[in-house]
Amino acid sequence: MASPMNLFTVAQRSMSAQLVRMNSAASNLANAGSVAATEDKAYRPMRAVFAEQLDQATGLSTVRVAGVHRTDAAPVKRHDPTNPMADAEGNIFESPVDQNAEMVEMLESSRQYQNMVEALQTAKQLMLETMRIK
Amino acid sequence: MSDTIFGIHGAALELRSQRMGLIASNIANAGTPGYKARDIDFASALKARMAGSDSDQAASTATLYRVPVMPSLDGNTVEMATEQTAFAENAVGYSATLSFIRSRVETLSRAMKGD
Numbered sequence: 001m002a003s004p005m006n007l008f009t010v011a012q013r014s015m016s017a018q019l020v021r022m023n024s025a026a027s028n029l030a031n032a033g034s035v036a037a038t039e040d041k042a043y044r045p046m047r048a049v050f051a052e053q054l055d056q057a058t059g060l061s062t063v064r065v066a067g068v069h070r071t072d073a074a075p076v077k078r079h080d081p082t083n084p085m086a087d088a089e090g091n092i093f094e095s096p097v098d099q100n101a102e103m104v105e106m107l108e109s110s111r112q113y114q115n116m117v118e119a120l121q122t123a124k125q126l127m128l129e130t131m132r133i134k
Numbered sequence: 135m136s137d138t139i140f141g142i143h144g145a146a147l148e149l150r151s152q153r154m155g156l157i158a159s160n161i162a163n164a165g166t167p168g169y170k171a172r173d174i175d176f177a178s179a180l181k182a183r184m185a186g187s188d189s190d191q192a193a194s195t196a197t198l199y200r201v202p203v204m205p206s207l208d209g210n211t212v213e214m215a216t217e218q219t220a221f222a223e224n225a226v227g228y229s230a231t232l233s234f235i236r237s238r239v240e241t242l243s244r245a246m247k248g249d
Contacts, residue, residue, distance in 0.1 A: 014162035050166040061159040112164050122225050
């Protein structure tokens with residue numbers, strides 16, 4: 001990284017990472033009821049995985065999204081011959097989204113976002129006070 | 135120069151600012167698997183700073199890993215309650231140090247103006 005990290009970059013990257021996590025939870029929730037004809041085509045829930053990013057010069061560390069991975073939960077096979085997506089045996093494959101888990105993920109992510117915003121506000125206020133010394 | 139004008143408070147403000155950054159890093163990494171929370175032992179950092187080492191050196195020698203109250207499954211040792219209280223405590227300490235510095239500046243500027 002070119003410029004040394006400061007508190008604002010730490011907070012900004014952390015908030016972006018939480019947004020990625022919230023987006024993937026929202027995608028999972030949106031696909032909670034989606035069905036597919038084959039097991040391979042079924043939607044699998046996504047999870048953002050975070051990694052620490054240390055700035056050696058300042059000792060500060062922020063977050064980066066190491067990747068958005070698909071979970072290997074098996075799609076739910078359901079027998080429903082009336083469904084237009086059903087295969088030859090009359091089976092459909094539902095996405096294995098645990099809606100409660102996704103809601104908890106969403107909640108935790110937004111709480112961590114809030115925490116970062118509050119820490120940033122306090123830090124910013126203190127910095128402004130320091131600059132106002134005359 | 136600033137060392138002699140502000141005494142211990144200049145050094146304290148620098149260390150408070152560094153500690154604020156470190157605790158903010160902990161808060162930012164609350165969801166990172168395997169992240170180990172760190173904190174500056176303020177008293178020993180200030181002692182080292184007053185003994186003559188520069189502020190980066192004093193801060194890095196006094197930086198310790200936090201011991202979690204409850205270990206978590208993913209190896210992350212950030213506990214929000216601990217971090218938030220540490221952040222608040224540090225912010226209050228920063229404010230206090232800042233008011234000492236402000237009053238010192240006021241004293242000096244009054245002396246210079248002569249009124």
